[in-house]
Amino acid sequence: MFKKKYAVFTMDVETFGDTECIANHTQSVNVDLMDGFDEYIRILDKHGIKSTLFTVGALAPKIIDRLKSCINNGHKLALHSYKHIAPMDVDEDTFRKEIQKSKRLLKELFNTDIIGFRAPYFSLDDNRLNILKELGFKYDSSHLDFLKARHTVALNLKGFKECSKDIFRNGDFFEFGLSKHKIFGNPYPISGGGYIRLAPWNFIKNIIKQYLKENDYYVFYLHPFELTTQKVPILKGLKPYDQYYLQYGITSYGKHIEQLIILLKNQGYSFVTFEELLEIIHKNSR
Numbered sequence: 001m002f003k004k005k006y007a008v009f010t011m012d013v014e015t016f017g018d019t020e021c022i023a024n025h026t027q028s029v030n031v032d033l034m035d036g037f038d039e040y041i042r043i044l045d046k047h048g049i050k051s052t053l054f055t056v057g058a059l060a061p062k063i064i065d066r067l068k069s070c071i072n073n074g075h076k077l078a079l080h081s082y083k084h085i086a087p088m089d090v091d092e093d094t095f096r097k098e099i100q101k102s103k104r105l106l107k108e109l110f111n112t113d114i115i116g117f118r119a120p121y122f123s124l125d126d127n128r129l130n131i132l133k134e135l136g137f138k139y140d141s142s143h144l145d146f147l148k149a150r151h152t153v154a155l156n157l158k159g160f161k162e163c164s165k166d167i168f169r170n171g172d173f174f175e176f177g178l179s180k181h182k183i184f185g186n187p188y189p190i191s192g193g194g195y196i197r198l199a200p201w202n203f204i205k206n207i208i209k210q211y212l213k214e215n216d217y218y219v220f221y222l223h224p225f226e227l228t229t230q231k232v233p234i235l236k237g238l239k240p241y242d243q244y245y246l247q248y249g250i251t252s253y254g255k256h257i258e259q260l261i262i263l264l265k266n267q268g269y270s271f272v273t274f275e276e277l278l279e280i281i282h283k284n285s286r
C-alpha cells in the first residue's frame with residue numbers, strides 16, 4: 001500500500017504499579033520506575049525518532065513537565081485509558097465516561113487534540129471500539145490478535161477493511177494492529193514489550209529482519225519499567241513467570257532497541273508517529 005516503509009515507535013506510558021501482575025498483587029510498590037520513560041526518549045532523540053505516547057490519563061498531571069517537553073519536541077500524545085483498567089472489565093457506559101473524561105483532561109493539560117487510543121492489556125471489543133469512534137478518536141492501536149496473551153480480546157473489526165497488512169479502515173477511523181510474524185508456523189507478536197525483551201535476542205532479531213524485508217509497516221511498543229536503570233523490586237508471592245517478566249532482559253533492552261532501530265534504518269524504514277501515518281494514508285488516497 002505504501003510507497004515507502006514506515007515504522008511507528010510507541011510507549012504505553014504507565015507506572016510500574018500499573019503492570020498487571022503488580023496491580024493485582026496485595027503488596028504495593030513505592031517506585032514508579034518512570035526513569036525508563038526518560039531513557040526511551042533519550043534513545044529516540046539520539047536517533048531523531050518521534051514517538052506516539054499512549055498515556056494513562058490519571059498519570060498525566062503527575063508527569064506533566066516530562067510530557068510537555070516531549071510534545072514540544074514533536075512526540076505525540078494519545079490515550080491509554082484513565083486508570084489502566086482493562087476496558088473489558090468495565091461496562092460500556094463506564095468505559096465511555098472514563099474515556100470522555102480523560103480526553104477532556106489531556107486536552108486541557110496539553111492543549112492538543114487526542115485522536116489515538118490503546119487499550120490496557122489490548123483488551124477491547126468492537127462495541128468499545130465504536131465508542132472511541134463516536135467520541136472523536138481517529139485511530140486505535142489495540143489489535144494484538146494473539147489469544148495466548150492474558151486479557152486480550154480479539155477485535156472482530158466488523159465493518160473494517162484491511163487496507164494494508166495489519167492496518168484496518170472503517171471510513172475515517174483506523175485500527176493500527178501490532179506486528180506479528182510466524183514462528184514455527186504460528187503467529188507471534190514481534191512488536192516489543194515482553195515479546196521481544198524475553199525472547200533470545202539473536203533469534204527474534206532474525207525473525208524481525210525477515211518480517212521487515214517482506215512488509216512495509218512495523219509497530220514497536222514498550223512500557224517505562226522495561227528501560228529502568230533502577231533495581232526492579234522483587235515482590236513476594238508473585239508467580240515465577242511474573243517475576244521473570246518483570247526482571248528479565250531489562251538491562252540489555254535499551255541496547256537491543258538501538259540495534260532494532262539500526263535494523264529498521266538499514267531496511268529503509270522511515271520513522272513516523274501514528275498521527276503522521278494517518279496523514280500519509282489520507283494523502284495517498286486523495
Ligand SMILES: [Zn+2]
Binds near residue numbers: 121
Ligand atoms: Zn498498559
